[in-house]
Amino acid sequence: MKRYSVFAIAREALRHHTGWERAWASPEPKPQYDVVIVGAGGHGLATAYYLGKNHGIRNVAIIEKGWLGGGNTGRNTTIIRSNYLQDPSAAIYDKALQLYETLSQDLNYNVMFSPRGLLMLAQTHHEVRGYLRTVHANGLQGVSTEWISPERVKELVPIINIDGPRYPVLGALYQPRGGTGRHDAVAWGYARACSAMGMDIIQKCEVKGVRSEGGVVTGVDTTKGFIGCRKLGMVVAGHSGQLAEMAGFRLPIEAVALQAMVSEPIKPCMDVVVMANTVHGYMSQSDKGEMVIGGGTDGFNNYTQRGSFHHIEETLRALVETFPMISRLKMLRQWGGIVDMTGDRSPLISKTPLGNCFINCGWGTGGFKSIPGSGWAMAELMAKGEPGPLAEAFNMWRFKEGRFIDESVAAGVAH
C-alpha cells in the first residue's frame, strides 16, 4: 500500500490523478480463516484492525451484507465525547477518544477528527447536580471535563439563547477534547489498513447461518458459500438479534430507529457541539456548513431506517427554542438508523453461549464515538478468549446479576 502524503498528492496532480491505488481490495472469500468478523462497519473493521495490529492475527475476513460502512457508521451525527458517568463507560469511551486523537496518523487516512469541544447544557437544577456528579466522576477517571457558567456558554456559543424563558441555561458540562469526526472516513481508513494487512473485506455477502460443532463455532453460511473460522465476531449493530438467533441465543436487545437531519449549509456559526438534554436535541455544524441535528429514539421495534416524523418535529422545536436563528434555515435531509438498545442502554462486548463466538453490539446512540475503543476491546477479547479490563463490565451476563451500567443517570433523568 502506498502511503498518502503531500508528495503523493503533488505527484498525482501532475498526471491527472491516474496513479491512485485501490483503497482496499475486493477479494473472494477463502474457505477458512482464523477469525471471521460479521459486519464491516466501524466497529467490525476496528476490531479486525486491532486484531492485526495488537495481536498479530491477520488471517481475518470481514464480511458485510451491503457495502462497508453502510450501516450506522454512515448515518450518525459524528459526535465524539467521553464525558460518561459510569467507570466502565468512561474507560472505553475515553480510550476511543484517545485513539481518535491520533487515528489519522495511525491509519494514514484523514478521519477529520475535530476536537472542537462539546457542551451538555444544564437547564434544570436537577440536571446541574447530575452534571456536577459527572465532573467529579470524570476527574477521578482521568477524563478532563469541566463545569462552566452560562456566561462562558454564551462565549463559546454566541448563537445560543441562554435566557430562554422556559429553560434558561444554568451552566454546562464542557469537554474541550470532545468534537466530531468524518464518519465514512473512519470506516474507510480502517478498511484500507485492514486490507493492507492482508485481511479480506468481503462486501455484498450476507450471513445465512452459523455452524458449530460441540458447542463451538466452526463457520458461517453466506450468500457466497460456507466460510470456516476458528473464531467468530458478530459486530452488526441493529441486526444483532437476527445473527444471535442463527447462533442459537437471544439478546437483551431491541432495535429501534434513531433519526437525524441536516440543514442547508450556511457560513460557520457554531464551532462546538451542543447537546440540550432537557429539551432533547443536539446540534453541531459540519465542515460543509450544514447544521447536523439529532434527537431521541423512537419507542418501537423498527428495521426500516425510517423513523416517525413527530420526533423530528420535537427535536426541531427544542433546537429552535435553544438556537432561535435556525428557524429560518431549511431542513435539507432527514434519515434514520437502526440502533440496538440493551436493557441498561450500555453495550455488549462479550463471550456468548456459543464457544469462540463473540458479540459486540448494543451501542445504542453511542456507536460512532466508541469505534476505536470498542474495536480495541473486542480485539483483545477475541484474541485472548477472555475480556480485558475495558470489556469486562460489558459482558452479557450482567443483566442476570443486575449489574447495570446505566448512563441515563448522568443525563439527569431519574427513571
Next chain:
Amino acid sequence: MSNVTLRTRCMAAGVYDHGYVLAEERVADHTPGDGRPKKRLWRIRAGKILTATGAIERPLSFAGNDIPGVMLASAVRDYVVNWAVSPGDRTVVVTNNDDAYRTAIALKEAGLEVAAVIDARAEVTGALPARARALGIRIEAGRAIVKVKGGKRVSGVAIGVQAGEGAVLDEIACDAVAMSGGWSPVVHLWSHCGGKLDWDRKHAMFRPDATRPPITHDGSAMVIPAGACNGALTAAEALADAAEAGVAAVKALGLKAKTTPIGKAEVEEEAAMEPVWIMPQGAGPKLRMKMWLDYQNDVKVSDVQLAAREGYNSVEHTKRYTTLGMATDQGKLSNINGLAVLADALAEDIPAVGTTTFRPPYTPVTIGALAGESRGPIFQPLRRSPMHDWHEANSAYMEPVGLWRRPYCYPRAGETHEQAVHREIGNTRANVGLLDASTLGKIIVKGPDAGRFLDMLYTNVMSSLPVGKCRYGLMCNEQGFLSDDGVVIRLSDDSWLCHTTSGGAERIHGWMEDWLQCEWWDWQVFTANVTEQYAQIAVAGPKARAVLEALGGIDVSKAALPFMSFVDGHLAGIPARVHRISFSGELSYEIAVPAGQGLALWEALVAAGAAHGVMPYGTEAMHIMRAEKGFIMIGDETDGTVIPQDLGLDWAISKKKTDYLGKRGQARTYLASPDRWKLAGFETLDGSVIADGAYVVAEGVNANGQRNVQGRVTSTYFSPTLKKGIAMGLLRHAPDRIDEVVEFSVVGGGTVKARVVSPVFLDPKGEKQDA
C-alpha cells in the same frame, strides 16, 4: 369539483409510513406583511397517495458544461415560452433525444437564432427534427460538444464526433447552450417509504416498479404514480397513464370508478433517445476534468471515475467520497449521470449499481415551519398550580419540576436566593411556613382487590392501613430500583388515595393501569388520577396548629388529629381534607381543597397566619429541611440504580409478603450484595459544604487506571438550622462506619475530609412532627 381541494404553492415534501404526507405551503411568502403566516406545514393522513410529480431533465456531461450560458433545454424553453425572456441571442442545442428539438423550434419561432442542434445520435429521423430542419435549423448528427468556449460566459462550442476522443471538427459561435440528456421521472415520493424502481432501458431512466410499491398499514400499495413521474414522458402517454392511475386510486379505496374520457394530446412521434453519459464518448482525462456532474458540490466526471478506481465502488461510497448529490438539490440534476459514469467505470449495468436512498424532504423545508406553533409561551405546556399567579405576584423565583413550575424561593428586595431560602427555613422552624404542594400526584385506587393490588405495588403492606390513617410507601420497578414514594391514605373500606412525587403522577398512574390492564386484568380495581382536582398546601412549623385553629372548622388538636392521620371537613368554609403528615420534620398539616378554591385557602392562611409570622417557602427550603431530617428525595438519593435497602428503608419493606413488584429483581446477586453502597450522613471536619456530585475516594486505581471510589454524596447543603454543612450520601458498608472519617473528591484535585454520621441531623426522635 366541490370535494377536491387544490392547494397551490404547496409542496408535498415527503411520504411517510402509513399514508402520512408532509406538505409545506408557502402561504404569504409572495405577499409579505399581509398578516398571514409565511409558511404552513400540512400533516396529511391519506388512504392513497397519487403522485403526478413530473420529470426532471438531465444535463449532458461535456467539458465546460458549467460555463454561464449553458442551461437545460427545457429551462431555455420555459424562459422563452412562459416568460418571454431570451437566455441567448444565438443558441446551440445539444441533445441525445427528440424533445430538445422543441426548444430549438420554440427559439426559432420566437425569432431567436439557433446556431445548430448537436445531436449525439448517428441517425436523426424523427418528426421533431424534421420540423426543425424545415425551419432551416442546422442539425449535426452523431456529433458532440468537445468543449464549451468562453470563461465567464459562453462564446461558442467546439464540436467533434460523439464516438471519438475529442478531435475538434468545427467551432460554432454562440452565447447560450441548451442541453438535454433525457429525462428522469421524479420518483422521490414513491421511494421515500421503500417503493422500488425499474431501469427503463429505452428511455435510460429509473421509473416506479409497479410490482414493488411502498406499502401502507394494511399491506396494500400506498402510492400511485401518474404521468411523467411514472415514466409516461409524452403528453399522450401522460394523459393515458393519468386516466389509468385515477381509476386505480378510486378502486384501491374500494369505490367504483367511472371511466371518463380524458382527452387526447396531439403530439409528434418521438424517435428513441440514446443514452449519452459523457460527451464525446472517448474523452480523455483533460476533458473529463471539466465535465461537471454536480454543479453545487463541484463534482466532475473525473472525480467519480477516480472514486471507482480507488475502490469506492458502491454508489453510496462514491456519493460520500465525492459528495456527489449531497448539495441542496440532493442530486436531482447529478445522480443519474453520476451513477451512469460509475457503472461505466465499473463495467457494470446501471441497475446493478443502484441508486442512493431517496430521503425526505423533496426540497428543503423551513425549520420554523416544522417547529410550528411550538414557540414562545406555547413552546411546551407549562403546568400551573391553582396558586401559580400568587407566587409570581409575590416575587417567587420559579424552577421547572417536570412541566410544572414551582416556587424555588421567594426572595425579598436585596436578598440573594440563598438568603431567601435560609430565611424561609428559619421562619418555618421558628414560626410557620406555607408550601404549595399541589403538584404532588394523587391517585384514587378503589375496589374489592385494591388492597391486594397496592400490596403488589408498594414494598410495604397497604391493605392493613386503617381507614383515616396515613402510611408512607415506596414503589419499585420490576428491576427492584426505587421509582417513587409518597403517603398513602385509606379513604374507606375499599378505597385508598396514593400520593406520588411531583411530576410522578402520570407515570405512576400509567404504571398502575399497565398492571391492571395487562397482567391482573381479572382483579377488580379502578384507579382515577385526581391530581389536578385538588390544591394542596403544607402548613408547617410550631405555630401551624394555631394558624389552622384561627381559620376554624376542624378540630386539629393532637388528640383529634394525631400524626399520620387525616380528617375531612370544612376549613374556613372550604371543603378540605387535612392530613397530619410532615416532610419538614415540623408540626405540619397538608390541606387538600378543590383546585378552584386553592387560592382562597392560601390567601386565608396568609391572612390568618400574619399574627404568627407566616411566610411562604419554596422547594429549596423544603429540600434542605427534609435533608436536615434525613428524609430521602426521589431523584436525589435515587437515580434509577438505587434500591430501598440501600437507603436504610428496610423498615418500609415487608418481610411477610410473598411478592411485590421489584422483589424478585432485588434478589439478584448484585442487588443483594452486602457490599452495596448504603445511606449515611456526612459532616465535613471543617464545617464546609461538600460539593454537589462529589465521590468518596478509596485507595488505589482500578484496572483501567481510574481512581477507586467507595461512595458519593446525594444531597448536600448548608444547614441554616445547624449552621454547618450537612450531607446525605451512599457509602460502602455505611451503617458499620459511623464516626469514621472519609474523603470526598474536590474538582481540580485534592479531597475534603468528612465524618460519617447518622443521616438524621435534627430531632431524631421526631418529637417536633409529633407535637
Next chain:
Amino acid sequence: MREAVSALGGASYEGFVKSLEIGPLGMISLRAKPGAKGLDKAVKAAVGTSVPALRRMEWTKDRGCGWMSPDEYLLVLPYPEVGRAMAAIAKALGAEHHLAADVSDARAVFRIEGAKADQVLAKLCPVDLAALAPGELRRTRAAQVAAAFWRDEQGYTLVSFRSVGVYVMGLLNHSAMPGSELDQG
C-alpha cells in the same frame, strides 16, 4: 362554601373564531364495567341520560354523559349539582364495583365557536373532523396535551386538564389568529 373559580376566570379571544374559557363545569369521572348492576340507574339519576354507546355522548339539556373508555364515563352537569349527583351514583351502584370521582376542578373547559371552528381544532388534533360522527365524544391530544371535545351546532366544547389551561388557551388563540384561516387562496 366559597365561590368556585374556573381555571382561567373566563378568558376569551376573538380571532377568526371565538374561543373562551367557560366553567366551572361539574364533571364526574365514573368508572364501572358496562354491565354493572345499577349503572343505568346511576347515570340516569346523576344526569338524566342513558348510558352512551361507544364514543358517544348522551344529552338532556345541559346534562350529559360521555363514553370515555370501555369502563369509564364522563358525566357533565352544573357545578353545584355535583355533590347531589355523587350521592345518587353511590346510592344506585351501592356495593357494585365502581369508582366515581369529582373532577370538576381538575379541568379547564373551552368553547370554540364560529363557522371555521373546525379549522382551529384541525390544526391542533390528529383527528379527521370530517369523519366525526354526530354526538361523538373524541379523546385525543391538542398539540402536546390530552384533550377531549364534542361538537354541537354552534361549535365545539373542549376539555383539558386545569394546570395546562393557559397553554390550551394559547394554542386556541394562536390557531385562530386572523389571517391563519385554512381557506384556499
Next chain:
Amino acid sequence: MLILECPCCGVMADETELAPGYEAHLKRFGPDSSDEEFEAYMFARKNPKGVHFERWRHAYGCGKWFLAARDTATLEVFGTYPAQVSEPPADIIAKIRAKRPDWKGFK
C-alpha cells in the same frame, strides 16, 4: 408515522396519540423464579425482523393498552386486539400465515 386501530375504542389512532410498550405476551416471573427465568422475562427479547407482537397504549385516547401484530421490516399491521390475552388470537395468526407463509409462528 404509524396508524393503529385501537380495539378498545375503535379509533384509527395516529401514532402521536399512542405510547409504545415493546414486546407483548411476556410472562411475569416473580420471587419463586430462577435467575434465568427472571432474566429472560426482563431482558431477552425476540426483536424479530418481521412479525412482531407488541404493546401500545392509546394514551391520549381511551387510555387502554392494546396489542398489535406488526411487521418490523415493512411496518404492515396485521391486526390489533385487546391486551387481556396471553397469546395472539387465532384470527390474527391466520391472517399472518396467509400473508407470510414463511413465518415460523408465535412461540
